[in-house]
Amino acid sequence: MRRVLAALRDAAAPALRAGLGALAAAWLLATPVLAAVSDPAEMLRDPAQEERARVIGRELRCMVCQNQSIEDSDAELARDLRRIVREQVSAGRSNTDIMGYLHDRYGDFVLLRPPVKPETYLLWGTPVIALGLGLAMIVAMRRRRAANPAPQPDLSAAERARLRSIEDGSGT
Amino acid sequence: MxxxxxxxxxxxxxxxxxxxxxxxxxxxxxxxxxxxxxxGSYDPKGVPSALIGKPVPDFTLPPLEGADLPALSAADLRGGERPVLVNFFASWCVPCVIEHPMLMRLAKQGVPVFGVAYKDKPADALGFLRKHGTPYAKLAADQPGRVAIDWGLYGVPESYLIDRQGIIRWRWAGPLTEDTLTQELLPLLKRTA
CATH class of the missing domain: 1.20.5 (Single alpha-helices involved in coiled-coils or other helix-helix interfaces)
Structure with missing residues (x-):
């Protein structure tokens, strides 16, 4: 039995280590600065233009991975979209034009910051609503407490006698 | 109180x-x-197409080399006699294999199905069709994947229903299934015919 357990532990150790390694790798990948476009072939030669392309790219969702921007994603489609953004930046198109180009094709979902419009009022309003509800609850609770403060229980005759004896320093 | x-x-x-x-x-x-x-009625990753109700984007694609089928351009989708299904696929895409029998069935039923081989080597796409059958009446190749972006494509397979006026009426991202066909596509085909 003990041998079986030891064998199991020995077998599990590399898997555990690999798991931790994968976790660490995932953590590194999740750090946006490190995951930004790393392939120098993809970058624009003009640093100012490259910076502008990155600013735009960080606002655009990778439709494949969905919780990453196209700047952070390794997906094939994200690479294509990065290329398109860079082409348009070097062609001198404005940020709004470039975002508009992708918005026309992929809709609101491609924008990591959704536009404020009737369909998204609830989305944008939820934090305000939640804050308002919380404040209202606090105010209501305070009012109620002020209206009827907790009743002070009166001491019984025996308690009063005991208190007096303690105050006199004569009793235990 | x-x-x-x-x-x-x-x-x-x-x-x-x-x-x-x-x-x-x-x-x-x-x-x-x-x-x-x-x-399959709920897909958390599903994203509505931005192109529904809009005309097909302008594009011209070359034919798939060696397929002996006519190529595809926006003009082929405007002013047709009947609605058509445009299907983006690739030989490297596993769900494409799954949905292929549905496309074959649609073609057999007389629904015009036009194909676009997305980011695929012509030889590989041809091999795929030789193995699984060719449902396509027209077949184009989008090797750089640029036209696909104009369609708002974010993966393969994706299928678009184009009405006779060349308006995109429906988009299905992911493999077509029996249910998709009977519950969505066939009723729509009847309505847009």
Whole structure:
């Protein structure tokens, strides 16, 4: 039995280590600065233009991975979209034009910051609503407490006698 | 405020029941999501197409080399005699294999199906069609994948229903299934015919 357990532990150790390694790798990948476009072939030669392309790219969702921007994603489609953004930046198109180009094709979902419009009022309003509800609850609770403060229980005759004896320093 | 002492017991019951009710509601919602996932009616990654109700984008694509089928351009989709299905596929895409029998069936039923081989080597795409059959009346190749972006494509397979005026009426991202066909595509085809 003990041998079986030891064998199991020995077998599990590399898997555990690999798991931790994968976790660490995932953590590194999740750090946006490190995951930004790393392939120098993809970058624009003009640093100012490259910076502008990155600013735009960080606002655009990778439709494949969905919780990453196209700047952070390794997906094939994200690479294509990065290329398109860079082409348009070097062609001198404005940020709004470039975002508009992708918005026309992929809709609101491609924008990591959704536009404020009737369909998204609830989305944008939820934090305000939640804050308002919380404040209202606090105010209501305070009012109620002020209206009827907790009743002070009166001491019984025996308690009063005991208190007096303690105050006199004569009793235990 | 004078009745503050009266609702005490019911309030305590409410404190007990409210979390239970919330948990039950969350459970019901979660169950519905799981059910939807298994039947395909709910797709958390699904994104509506921005092109529904809009004309097909302008494009011209070369034919798939060696397929001996006519190529595809926007002009082929405007002013046709009947609605057509445009299907983006690739030989390297596993769900494409799954949906292929559905495309073959549609073609057999006389629905015009036009194909676009997305980011695929011509030889590989040809091999795929030789193995699984060719449902396509026209077949183009989009090796750089640029035209696909004009269509708002974010993966393969994706299928678009184009009406006779060249307006995109429907988009299905993912493999077509028996259910998709009977519940969505065929009724739409009847309506747009």
């Amino acid at each position: 004078s009745e503050a002492s009266v609702p005490r017991p019911s309030r305590r019951r409410l404190l007990l029941l409210a979390p239970l009710a919330a948990a039950a509601a969350a459970g019901a919602g979660f169950y519905a999501m799981l059910r939807g996932l298994s039947t």
